[in-house]
Amino acid sequence: MLSAESAATVRATLPAVGASLDAITARFYDTMFAERPELLDGVFNRGNQRNGEQRRALAGSIAAFATALLDHPDERPDHLLSRIAHKHAAVGVTDDQYVIVHKYLFAAIAEVLGDAVTPQVAAAWDEVYWLMAGGLIAMEARIYAEAGARGGRTWRRWRVVERREETADTVSFVLAPTGDEPVPPAGPGQYVSVRVELPDGVHQLRQYTLSGHGEDGLRRITVKRARVEGSPDGEVSALLHDTVAEGDELTLSAPFGDVVLEDGDAPLVLVSAGIGCTPVTAMLQHLALTGATRRVLVLHADRSEAEHALREDMERLTEALPGGERVLWYEEGACGRARSGRMDLSDVDVPEDAVVYMCGPLPFMRDVRAQLLRAGVAARDVHYEVFGPDLWLGAA
Structure with a gap:
């Protein structure tokens, strides 16, 4: 070339x-x-x-x-x-x-x-x-x-039909399409851009995973308020948290993203930390709806149970899978079946022939990927999603 x-x-x-x-x-x-x-x-x-x-x-x-x-x-x-x-x-x-x-x-x-x-x-x-x-x-x-679009024209309006407070700093918006145009399909793990006008008149876009979907074309995004050290909170996430209510409308793109769960029979390991749970939850919903019987190992780490967004969804969907099992780690206040501290796979039975999907902060994913490779998982079978610019490109 x-x-x-x-x-x-x-x-x-x-x-x-x-x-x-x-x-x-x-x-x-x-x-x-x-x-x-x-x-x-x-x-x-x-x-x-x-x-x-x-x-x-x-x-x-x-x-x-x-x-x-x-x-x-x-x-x-x-x-x-x-x-x-x-x-x-x-x-x-x-x-x-x-x-x-x-x-x-x-x-x-x-x-x-x-x-x-x-x-x-x-x-x-x-x-x-x-x-x-x-x-x-x-x-x-x-x-x-x-996506059924030409030249970047992928936008349409969606109405907020429900607002759910997931944690103190995470909110979900359940959205219904407006108009009669068909809704483009979304793969489990894909995201949409949300386009908003900020107080200074500038339009900004942010990508949010479709964390779930429902009948009649309903879709859900889950937004964590971005905390930026030494400066105001993330301007788009703060605007969505502080101003968007049921009945309001948002401008969304069609779904995009190349990290999409593929159907198959191989054991599946879904790894997440923090708000990285959103694509994992979408993948679990897809597995439950399609009646998947493959082994599905869900591994999630968070600061605490109270800060674990979509926890009930993740537990319910995992339990609905015949081959589903989960292991949780909380840095603070771990109790019950959750483990204390950071994710440690040394005594977790990770299948060597597993296909892995990961999402979370880059340092977390680097560490867990190394643990998975030591457990025998092939590097080609470890797929990851990054929120924001991919600073891992070419290195993973």
Whole structure:
């Protein structure tokens, strides 16, 4: 896929480019938003811009993609692009925006690296960019088509028919579609974007897992109030918690996400921590509704029972499965069948041939993934979902 001449140049310059990616992406975003501030209104997550997560994720994805091209020169590493494509579709990215990104990204590369960016170096990295962008554009076109949308137009209004206080800082909204258009299908584990207008008039998007569904097209999202150290709470989650009541309407995208439970007979291990329970609960509901008889081991860790959102749903659905069993860990106040402390799988019977789905904070998932591999689970069978930019891309 990458020409031999460009591959040699990328290989020679990857250490220098990789070492400067943080500076490059910082310059890229700062310049682009200064000249194109409209991109922060309904496209980019300004919270992730403030905390630097989006910049680190972009740098990591570029480095991982270039490395994969060098390691397998005859293949385009589409497996690295699938998650990005679904995230892009969820916010309505369009083909023309790749031209905008190219302009500002390559200007940032030239500014940061200076004279090291010869015409040959620029041409080689330009080839890398358009291989990556071309793969994403093609994937996103297929994803939009499957969602029944064109060019990023995936939005519709939903009415809140019930608001449930799950914990002190977690609320669920049960939603009914408005209008007569058919509701696009959702796979267990997928998410939707919620589009809101903030008090300053700027529109922001956040992704929330569909934590359940009901008859007549009803769907549920479960929102934890984001706590941001040293600054106000997450602006979108706080708005939803403080202002949305039964009868209100929300703007949602079609469902997206590439981490979707696949049916089968292999033992299943569902691992979560904190609000990572939302895709697990959706998967459990799917298993219960389809009458699954496979072994299903549910592993969840939380700070306490009181902070365990959707606990009753998880317990009820696990008990409804003939092969269901669960193990819980609480850092505080563990009692009954729950264990105390952090998740420790040393005495848990994890099937070596299990398929695993994980969701939770990155440090948690890194630790549990290592434990699962030591237990004999194949790395290819461990699937994970990240809330927010994927800072693990290429490393898992």
